[in-house]
Amino acid sequence: MRVTTIHAAGDIRLEERPVPVIGAPTDAVIKITAGCICGSDLWPYRGENPITAGSTIGHEMVGVIEEVGSEVRSFKPGDFVIVPFCTCDNTCPNCDNGAHSACVNGGFTTGGQGEYGLVGQADGSLVKTDGMPDPSMIPSLLTLSDVFPTGWHCAVSAGVRKGHTAVVVGDGAVGLCGVLAAVQLGAEKVIAMSRHESRQEIARAFGATHIVAERGADGAKRIKEITDGVGADAVLECVGTDDAMRMAFQAARPGAMVGFVGVPHGVKLPVERMFAKNVGLAGGVAPVRRYLPELLDLVTSGTVNPGLVFDSVMPLADVAEGYRAMDERRAIKVLLQP
Amino acid sequence: MRVTTIHAAGDIRLEERPVPVIGAPTDAVIKITAGCICGSDLWPYRGENPITAGSTIGHEMVGVIEEVGSEVRSFKPGDFVIVPFCTCDNTCPNCDNGAHSACVNGGFTTGGQGEYGLVGQADGSLVKTDGMPDPSMIPSLLTLSDVFPTGWHCAVSAGVRKGHTAVVVGDGAVGLCGVLAAVQLGAEKVIAMSRHESRQEIARAFGATHIVAERGADGAKRIKEITDGVGADAVLECVGTDDAMRMAFQAARPGAMVGFVGVPHGVKLPVERMFAKNVGLAGGVAPVRRYLPELLDLVTSGTVNPGLVFDSVMPLADVAEGYRAMDERRAIKVLLQP
Structure with missing residues (x-):
């Protein structure tokens, strides 16, 4: 064969x-x-x-x-x-x-x-x-x-619940499935971070209510604007790089959870920020x-x-x-x- | 004054x-x-x-x-x-x-x-x-x-539920209050890690069912024995050092949560282990x-x-x-x- x-x-x-x-x-x-x-x-x-x-x-x-x-x-x-x-x-x-x-x-x-x-x-x-x-x-x-259960696991690990605002970092297939999962789990606002039009389209088809094309500090600023200055209730990190993880923690409100399903490559977790803001992390191999x-x-x-x-x-x-x-x-x- | x-x-x-x-x-x-x-x-x-x-x-x-x-x-x-x-x-x-x-x-x-x-x-x-x-x-x-709400927050962050086996790393006042919290939240087995007799006594008075005096690999081995080889459902990290955090992740079963409330000093989170074992972390300033x-x-x-x-x-x-x-x-x- x-x-x-x-x-x-x-x-x-x-x-x-x-x-x-x-x-x-x-x-x-x-x-x-x-x-x-x-x-x-x-x-x-x-x-x-x-x-x-x-x-x-x-x-x-x-x-x-x-x-x-x-x-x-x-x-x-x-x-x-x-x-x-x-x-x-x-x-x-x-x-x-x-x-x-x-x-x-x-x-x-x-x-x-x-x-x-x-x-x-x-x-x-x-x-x-x-x-x-x-x-x-x-x-x-x-x-x-x-890919779908992996996106789902990310949303479950991030604790997405009815009425939540969820942010999805990563517009690959897993991230897009994370959007779909967050919508199905009842999130009211689902913010897909994506700079690619074809991926934005699928995110919207899956139920994303907002698209944020900016990254880093600019991306965090946009998310603060969308969430009335509070930050997201749940964040799905669907990449596995240090930049993506950093973005995820910047997007999270105090007391939020970050779900992660991208195999970590060079990720250093911001333990002091996690502690100061009570932002947790859960996830892994789906x-x-x-x-x-x-x-x-x-x-x-x-x-x-x-x-x-x-x-x-x-x-x-x-x-x-x-x-x-x-x-x-x-x-x-x-x-x-x- | x-x-x-x-x-x-x-x-x-x-x-x-x-x-x-x-x-x-x-x-x-x-x-x-x-x-x-x-x-x-x-x-x-x-x-x-x-x-x-x-x-x-x-x-x-x-x-x-x-x-x-x-x-x-x-x-x-x-x-x-x-x-x-x-x-x-x-x-x-x-x-x-x-x-x-x-x-x-x-x-x-x-x-x-x-x-x-x-x-x-x-x-x-x-x-x-x-x-x-x-x-x-x-x-x-x-x-x-x-101290009591801080121990409580650790147990809540670790997701302690009825029937759970919980491990508490740290036998300071916060750790002892973590034992008390885990018991009150319904944990069936509560394992206090302590080498000090006076602290072990208080842990028992608070409802600890097991005391483990060993640390590191030996401590992890004892916890595996107590949990039929599986590991703990919930782990409370009540110290804030890298050794304590490492111990906490060694004690956790796949899919468990570690709660943490000790101000982190020199802690490096084991992101690869967290990913591979689906062990999450939550907590912070209570x-x-x-x-x-x-x-x-x-x-x-x-x-x-x-x-x-x-x-x-x-x-x-x-x-x-x-x-x-x-x-x-x-x-x-x-x-x-x-």
Whole structure:
């Protein structure tokens, strides 16, 4: 089968590898209907994370079960499933606590930018649809693998509640899903920080009430104006850089929470400011499985359309171009069709 | 009147100064019944905070109103009041949001280790008792000025809920009040980290179910044992050092919250660990006024006896010895009688 590999910064290849086989009795093999490129894939692509040359890359996918291990009870070949980027047994104490991404039997999905994927802890990790979905639903279903629950986790971690004013730092696909999540969780004002017209449009489609194009001190000033000088009740940091984190804390009102879901790169937390202003921080690797039943309902009922974040669809053969397009911010998020 | 001043590290004096006078129409002058020394007073005493030579020190007090400004409506001379260490109007947007310590008209109380104190925003800041309290109640009432609501804020910030396992890092008066708060908020197991027998005793009196004397990796190991390998649901960091913060994050289970109320000194937050384990952090300067009605009820009803943290009572004249006793950890917390 063909699967995407990374050999060095900027060196993405589509290679022939054996179709994965069931290793553990809890595994499942998935024939991938759609995969995609994640913002976090750009860290190694840009040389900012270590790379094992020739390793597969890609952790988001939806598809049809091809084969299951002997202990898998809830799924059978032919089921259409959402594959969370992090796997879990959904029964350990961490899963019971809602921290599925720290499952004691968990791991990460790989091979998502390919033809077949291998998923561990299939019973605990996967969620299936009622029958085969309409092709028009595939993009939104694919967002359930990572980007939508990650934005959702950011909003939940930021404590977004009815009537809140929420600020979203970052206009990538996660940030846009954070806008969608904040709106769904009842925020009255949702301020998307974005300088890109195409991203602003999606933010508005997701329910953003305000767009702030300024950054840094100017951005903080605009947010103060919008919030009558108080600051935001909840802030979603959806990037992972020190600048973005700094912006998030500048936007927060005293007593607010900042949610964060961007893998931190060079972030130094402003502990003195946090203390003086009582601004907390929570978040991390999204416990996708925890949110899936609720978010799948939102998608299948047509309440939300997170698939809008895919502004580019490419055949798997063009994966290297997909990376270039996202790296150069020509594309928000690229959907890959095997 | 006599009031405590600090001139240099280790140089505490009791000096004659004029009795404070009403400056703003929202002020009140308090004849102090009891004041005390705060753990945070030890930072300048130890030379770890900048000092303005000759400035007054001390911010905790209870006493009787001597005089009020022309706009003070809710209090009159003769009322016995709790004086929060941070003042607030209790009406601004930050107060409405429960962030009273960031009140736009707020400030800090001073002169608490003296005979008379001046309090700003009297109507918003103060809470009075029903009549003059019995002298036996004074220590517990005095804890409402800072240390008990600060421990309470730590537990609230850590998200302590019914059935939780809570760990308290720090066995100073704030940490001990954190134990009391965690118990009152319904924690099933409360683990006090303490190596001092007299402090362990108070922790037990406040409801601690476990004492862990070990620190660092050994302490984390003991907490893992007590929590069946999972870690604590909520951790209260009541010190403010990097070691204590590190300990707090080691004790937390995935998805937990760390509350923090010790003024951070040299703390570097472990953002990568926080992200990987989904362990959040919240807290800061305690919004005392927010909690006062509830905590005053707990005290006056006899439900709790936070005054136990005062293991030493001295006349105001001995204030310098009080500082020495706390600095050398001979005393947990010193109550001063003017």
